[in-house]
Amino acid sequence: MSSSLDTLCDAVTSPLVASLLETHPNDLAVSRSWPFRESWWEWAKGSSDGTDRWRQILEYSQLDSEARALGKEWDIPVELRDLIDQLTSLSLPRDVIPINAVDPFELSTRGMSPKKAHEVHQSVAYISNLLSSLNLDVPAVRIVDVGAGQGYLTRALRSHLGTTHLLALDSSEIQTRGAERWQERTGLVGSITQKTIHITPQTLSDSVDEWIQSSKVPSSGEPVPVLFVALHACGSLTPDILRAFFMQQTRVGHAWWKPLGVIAIGCCYNLLASRDFPLSTHLTCRPERLSLPISAFHLAAQMPSQWMRSPESRADAELALRKVVWRAIIGSRFSANVESDSIDGQPDGTGDRPVMRRLGRLSNAVYTDWETFVRAASDRLGAVFECGPLTGYENGLISELEVLHVLRCIAGPMVESLFIVDRRTWVQEQLVGLVDVQVAVVNLFDQGTGSGRNVALVVSPQGPRPNR
Numbered sequence: 132m133s134s135s136l137d138t139l140c141d142a143v144t145s146p147l148v149a150s151l152l153e154t155h156p157n158d159l160a161v162s163r164s165w166p167f168r169e170s171w172w173e174w175a176k177g178s179s180d181g182t183d184r185w186r187q188i189l190e191y192s193q194l195d196s197e198a199r200a201l202g203k204e205w206d207i208p209v210e211l212r213d214l215i216d217q218l219t220s221l222s223l224p225r226d227v228i229p230i231n232a233v234d235p236f237e238l239s240t241r242g243m244s245p246k247k248a249h250e251v252h253q254s255v256a257y258i259s260n261l262l263s264s265l266n267l268d269v270p271a272v273r274i275v276d277v278g279a280g281q282g283y284l285t286r287a288l289r290s291h292l293g294t295t296h297l298l299a300l301d302s303s304e305i306q307t308r309g310a311e312r313w314q315e316r317t318g319l320v321g322s323i324t325q326k327t328i329h330i331t332p333q334t335l336s337d338s339v340d341e342w343i344q345s346s347k348v349p350s351s352g353e354p355v356p357v358l359f360v361a362l363h364a365c366g367s368l369t370p371d372i373l374r375a376f377f378m379q380q381t382r383v384g385h386a387w388w389k390p391l392g393v394i395a396i397g398c399c400y401n402l403l404a405s406r407d408f409p410l411s412t413h414l415t416c417r418p419e420r421l422s423l424p425i426s427a428f429h430l431a432a433q434m435p436s437q438w439m440r441s442p443e444s445r446a447d448a449e450l451a452l453r454k455v456v457w458r459a460i461i462g463s464r465f466s467a468n469v470e471s472d473s474i475d476g477q478p479d480g481t482g483d484r485p486v487m488r489r490l491g492r493l494s495n496a497v498y499t500d501w502e503t504f505v506r507a508a509s510d511r512l513g514a515v516f517e518c519g520p521l522t523g524y525e526n527g528l529i530s531e532l533e534v535l536h537v538l539r540c541i542a543g544p545m546v547e548s549l550f551i552v553d554r555r556t557w558v559q560e561q562l563v564g565l566v567d568v569q570v571a572v573v574n575l576f577d578q579g580t581g582s583g584r585n586v587a588l589v590v591s592p593q594g595p596r597p598n599r
Contacts, residue, residue, distance in 0.1 A: 136413055136556055139549040140421055142221055143542075147214055151539050152427045152546075155482030156455050156532040160463035167531075171208040175534040176527035179206045185452070185533035192219055192541050193436060215541060222544040223551060225436070225585060227577040232256040236291045243283055246581040250362060253575050255287045257587075258360065258394065262292070265391075265592060267356065270294045272391065275339060277330065277361040277372055278302075281309045284362050285323055295322040298342045302330055332374035339375075343387040356391035364395045366402030369554065369588060370410060376590065377561050392591035396575060398584040400550060401428040408550060410557035423546070426480025426539075431550060433543030434583045453498050456532045460525055461508045462486045464516055486512065551586055558590060567592050 142148055150166060159167060166172055175184050187207055191199065192215050199205075205212060230253060238255070240248040262269045270293040276285045279299035289297055301307050307327045324342055328334050339357060359372050376390045400408075408428075409421050438448035465486045490511055497507040505518045521529065551572060558570040571589045576582035 136411070136549075136552050139221055139545065139552060140414060140417070142217060143423065143427070143546060143549055144421065147210075148218070148542060149424075151535070151542055152430065153424050153480045154535065155426065155480050155539075156459040156536050157462050157482030157484050157487060158480075159532060159535055160459040160528065161466045166210075167535075169210075171210045172531075174208050174211070175531045177530065183533065184530050185537040188215060188534060188541070189435060189438065189537055191215055193439070196220065211538075214538070218542050218545045221548060223548040223572070223586070225434075225544070225574055225578055227253075227574050227585065230256045230260065232259060238287060239290070242281070247283060249580045250576050250582055251283050251287050253577075254284055254360065254362060254394070255291050257573070257575060258288065258358070259292060261392070261394075261589075261591060262358070270296075271355075272296065273298070273339075273343065273355055273357040273388065275300065275335075275342075275357060275359050277335065277359055277395075278364055278368055279307075279325075280363075282323070282325070284360065288360075289322055296346065297323045298339065299323055299325050300328055300330060300335070300338060301326075302328065330368060330371060332371050332378055335372065335375040336378055339388060354386050354389040357388045358391045359393045359395070361393075361395040363398045363584065365399040367404045367407045369395045369397040370407045370557075373554075373558060373561075373588075373590070380565060392589070394587055394589050396584055396587045397550070397554070398432070400431045400547070401425070403428060409553050411553050412560055413556050414553055424480040426482075427546050429481065430539055430543040431547040432583060433540040434578055435537065435540045435543070437578050437583075440579055450495060450498060452533060452536060455536050456529050457498065457501070457504050458487065458490060458508075459532050460521070460529065461490065461505070461512075461516065463525075463528070465512060465514060547586075551588070554588055558588070562590075 143152075147166060150164070154164070154167070178184060179187060187205075188211060191205060191207060191212065196216070199212075199216070232255075236255070238248060238252045243251065258274075259269070262272055272292075272294060273296040274288055274292075274294060275298045276282070276288070277300050279285050279301050280303075282299050285297050285299040288294065299307075304327045307325050326338060326342075328338055343355060343357075359376065361368060361372055364372065372393055372395055376393050379386065379388070379390045408423075409415050414421055435448075437444060439445050459482070462484060466484075490508060493504075493507055493511070497504050501521060502518045505516050509516045509518075555570055555572055562568050562570065569591065571591075573587045573589050574585055575587040576585035578585050
């Protein structure tokens, strides 16, 4: 474990990867640093038999190592191939685990998108199997849905596990009210406790205390088992749930409840509190503290492996790329006339330059063709830009920016892998001395359904075998 964490850390801080993370297309459009002056980078300006350079590197990245070695002769510089090989080999696999529910069930998908229905079904099946494997009285287990939102998972657990001991917590009163309305429509009033709180380790622990004490506690006086679940634990929510778990494990004196386990799928790394990465002692005690640019926390959400899975996803990816690149070109033109813009640019890889803030968000229709986009940008910025065709220099620059953006996105899954392995290592460090408690990393969702954040961190007494 420590060796893989060190390898990920060394890779993400290596000069070439660090340069990618720190350089947004908006930055490259107005200034250049290493490695974007190297001779091999010149390749990014052209095309191969009419194939865009970015498509070549994306295609290469989606092959396994054997196919890359045995396939066609690649018209890609060895420096870029080596980089992509490193990024993809260090990224954790994302294939969804097969789940054969012990008790098969039909899920009511009313009000859910196909993506949400998939996530809820997978979660209920996994939780059901986990509890059954622990030889517990499943309906008697208390379950806390943290960040419950509209309560889709909570209600599904109520319907299919038969438990009436459910606490749904969310930080948004609007979400809680919405969940209560859904609860009334489905006739589950009284079986689920809804509460709005600002979630921290302490408020989470206190809320469970109050909930347990207000419900029927077994006459034996034994602490009741509580399972924490979080379908989308945004930002620091996953570390905070785990802190509540650890706090209760070491609680002094009588406790009304005992933590059974945690199943949390992290997301929104850009919302992480600074203390929550790195977490593991293994990383925090390195001679040089690991520090990543802000952009790394955004790029961790990218999943380029899914861009070409369907005509619709391909069109979405092409539009997203066009937005990034065309905006960078307009920023370049604007900066040629506004000297301060290059000075005020942010060195964090986010591309958050003043001109981009002024340009703001434009509708998708604006990106139909270059002339339409230029007119819209001119109106928004109050500047006059030539609406004619792109210059030869700009066409070459567009190809470079496309390659840069795609390489940054290919790095994203490796960055997320670093976050996941750091969290797993941290949990293992905290579990030292606790008997029969383990942590596993489980690919719970299928990214092909749109569930980009598909990795669950599972802490349980004996739970399922890790899928890697």
